[in-house]
Amino acid sequence: MHIDPFGIEMWMNEYEDNCQFNLAETCIKPMTINELLQLSNKNINLGEEIAEMKMTYGEIKGSVRLRSNISSLFEKQNEDNILITHGAVGANSLVYHSLISCGDIVVSIMPNYQQHYSIPASLGAEIKVVKLLPNKNFLPDIDHIKDALRSGAKLISLTNPNNPTGSLIQEDLLKRIVELAIAHDSYILCDEVYRGTNQSGSAYTTSICDLYEKGISTGSMSKTYSLAGLRLGWIASSRDILEQIFRHRDYNTISVGMINDHCACLALENREKISERNMEILKKNIHILDEWVNQEPFLSYIKPNGGTTALVKYDYNISSRDFCTEILNHTGVLFAPGSTMNMEGWVRIGYANDTRILREGLALVSRYLSNIKPLNT
Numbered sequence: 001m002h003i004d005p006f007g008i009e010m011w012m013n014e015y016e017d018n019c020q021f022n023l024a025e026t027c028i029k030p031m032t033i034n035e036l037l038q039l040s041n042k043n044i045n046l047g048e049e050i051a052e053m054k055m056t057y058g059e060i061k062g063s064v065r066l067r068s069n070i071s072s073l074f075e076k077q078n079e080d081n082i083l084i085t086h087g088a089v090g091a092n093s094l095v096y097h098s099l100i101s102c103g104d105i106v107v108s109i110m111p112n113y114q115q116h117y118s119i120p121a122s123l124g125a126e127i128k129v130v131k132l133l134p135n136k137n138f139l140p141d142i143d144h145i146k147d148a149l150r151s152g153a154k155l156i157s158l159t160n161p162n163n164p165t166g167s168l169i170q171e172d173l174l175k176r177i178v179e180l181a182i183a184h185d186s187y188i189l190c191d192e193v194y195r196g197t198n199q200s201g202s203a204y205t206t207s208i209c210d211l212y213e214k215g216i217s218t219g220s221m222s223k224t225y226s227l228a229g230l231r232l233g234w235i236a237s238s239r240d241i242l243e244q245i246f247r248h249r250d251y252n253t254i255s256v257g258m259i260n261d262h263c264a265c266l267a268l269e270n271r272e273k274i275s276e277r278n279m280e281i282l283k284k285n286i287h288i289l290d291e292w293v294n295q296e297p298f299l300s301y302i303k304p305n306g307g308t309t310a311l312v313k314y315d316y317n318i319s320s321r322d323f324c325t326e327i328l329n330h331t332g333v334l335f336a337p338g339s340t341m342n343m344e345g346w347v348r349i350g351y352a353n354d355t356r357i358l359r360e361g362l363a364l365v366s367r368y369l370s371n372i373k374p375l376n377t
């Protein structure tokens with residue numbers, strides 16, 4: 001079966017471990033297990049707890065404790081509406097493989113995490129693209145969704161907050177998209193892996209699974225909770241939909257590791273403290289990024305409202321891949337080229353990593369850019 005190469009993941013595979021300042025990273029500054037234990041502020045002997053575990057497959061759908069903790073992130077869900085997966089990447093993949101067949105139509109916003117168009121395309125679905133445009137603050141235009149839905153769609157795919165733009169679809173627009181989905185009896189898959197990172201108001205936007213019976217929310221411990229190493233994600237949806245997905249999940253997951261399940265419980269039971277830590281990082285870092293972009297004469301952007309990344313437009317006569325490799329070679333700073341996400345002429349900057357890395361990395365890029373101004377003329 002053909003599938004297009006996963007542009008951003010290939011870029012990360014190649015360079016992530018060969019840079020000094022990783023500003024392509026999308027996780028909020030990853031935590032150590034020690035930091036998690038300190039935040040949880042309890043007298044936990046994790047080593048002993050793990051040593052006592054009998055290494056079975058554990059509870060197949062994920063422990064009730066974990067599913068119940070995850071369900072508390074939503075308004076209307078309980079543990080029966082949650083299925084544990086191998087990261088959000090496993091969650092998204094399972095949704096498409098369970099619900100999409102050859103000949104179906106999938107409406108996807110663009111840019112989007114590539115899974116959301118390349119997996120359904122590989123299954124033989126027709127992809128109708130709804131472009132997110134900078135002059136619309138990278139928000140989907142409801143009339144464009146209406147147009148894309150003219151011949152119906154099995155599924156509408158959103159990522160909210162969005163990677164790479166950091167745009168945030170608020171509840172009123174989500175509700176209008178739900179109305180369109182109801183009219184066409186379409187599923188909505190909303191990748192909510194960055195949910196809990198909003199820059200203002202509540203950090204958590206309304207979830208699609210709380211707005212719509214055929215809404216499917218995917219998420220994970222990776223970004224908002226700084227624990228990508230747990231490789232633990234979830235699907236939240238109605239029981240009917242989860243049953244269909246579960247049939248496929250038996251073939252490729254069985255269960256997720258018991259130790260990971262245990263650590264994720266610990267984190268979610270202390271999520272207010274993690275959120276406090278992470279919002280502090282996000283607010284400090286977005287301020288640094290914002291000042292930096294505004295002082296660079298040949299860069300511009302739409303300031304993100306959520307998520308951990310920003311798309312930055314550059315006015316230099318160079319491809320985004322070459323631009324990123326030049327920057328990497330001269331400064332040790334890793335950005336991600338827009339070409340890996342259908343946004344040539346832009347670069348993605350992940351600003352949620354360690355503040356020192358962001359500050360020092362951007363200063364080095366400034367120094368480099370001041371020497372290549374002629375490229376713009």
Ligand SMILES: Cc1ncc(COP(=O)(O)O)c(C=O)c1O
Pocket residue numbers: 026086087088089090113159163191193219220221222228232233
């Ligand atoms: C929108 C989006 N969905 C899913 C993933 C995969 O997340 P996980 O680490 O939970 O598998 C990523 C990772 O970058 C992402 O940006």
